[in-house]
Amino acid sequence: MIPEAFRVVRRSEEYAGTFTLHIEHKGGKPLASFAPGQFNMLYAFGSGEVPISMSGKVEDSGTYVHTIRAHGLATQSLERLRAGDELGVRGPFGQGWPMQEVADKHVLIIAGGLGLAPLRPAIYSLLSGAQPCRSLRLFYGARGPQEMLYTDELRHWQTQIAAVLTVDQADDEWHGAVGVITGPLAASSIDADNTIVFLCGPEVMMRFCVQTLLAKGLPESRIYLSMERNMKCATGHCGHCQWGPQFVCKDGPVFNYGSVRPWFKIRAL
Incomplete structure (x- = not known):
């Protein structure tokens, strides 16, 4: 539940308002492996924390890659980061692609x-x-x-x-x-x-x-x-991302359609 300090290695602009961050552990600690489809919680100091999917190569053990759209306070703060700037990271979390x-x-x-x-x-x-x-x-x-x-x-x-x-x-x-x-x-x-x-x-x-x-x-x-929902704790404890009987953060974000069809068919749920 406690973010670890990371720094931005490289930032690239995808298009206006959408950008990609390459980040590494500030202390040089080896990164936890992740599965395609999992996500990290990125913490912009003083602005908040947001769930962002992994978007890099699984075998790249030195950096995590995240593509982000600036939408709320936390993501707008992340957008202002440049090489050398710091952010907090928790993860990886969730169930990935099968x-x-x-x-x-x-x-x-x-x-x-x-x-x-x-x-x-x-x-x-x-x-x-x-x-x-x-x-x-x-x-x-x-x-x-x-x-x-x-x-x-x-x-x-x-x-x-x-x-x-x-x-x-x-x-x-x-x-x-x-x-x-x-x-x-x-x-x-x-x-x-x-x-x-x-x-x-x-x-x-x-x-x-x-x-x-x-x-x-x-x-x-x-x-x-x-699926994309309002994930806060990323461990299924806070209940913000409950979707039917499941929690998107720990039971997803990747779901088999057959297992979630009743909930997926209800708009705005």
Whole structure:
């Protein structure tokens, strides 16, 4: 429950209001290993603490990587940090993506907006061969070309895997798909018996993606999604993130859709 002191090694701007921090332990202590899909609690001294998903490589033992959108007081304070500045860290916490389930499966990764950040470590592991699978496809949608994360990596990933990128509103330089991600998802072919889906994005986007996947015959048990709730303690004691009978911080943030369908279908719960 007590944050440890970390320092910023590197900061990069993804787009206005969204940034990525590379952080290391201030005392040089080896970092705890994490699983793709887990999160840390980042503490901006004097402003508060927020849960932020891991977005770096699992095998990078020297730094944690977090992509953050400045929204409230704590994240706005984190946005002002530069190389050498300090912050507090607790974690890693939570249940991650079921990487043990991808063997001999077609993996479909669907992300919307900032939802690519929690999926990035899973993509790294799958591309490295550390988690062998039959195939890997990426569907990624954003509001506009200027609000896409990791643009250099996206271009590199497109040379390695089948990747569909789409935006809600295009500019003159955009030559990809235009429209919500469910359009190209509905038009794609899916081997329903041998596919597993990792899904993260705005809840309304995830709802429609789930409907599209179920209509294609994909079993509920093969759909995994990452939820975002008001997590405070990260250990299931405070109750802020209770969702139905579960706590997002310790039972999630990654859930199997079949296990949370009753709660997921209730909007604003």
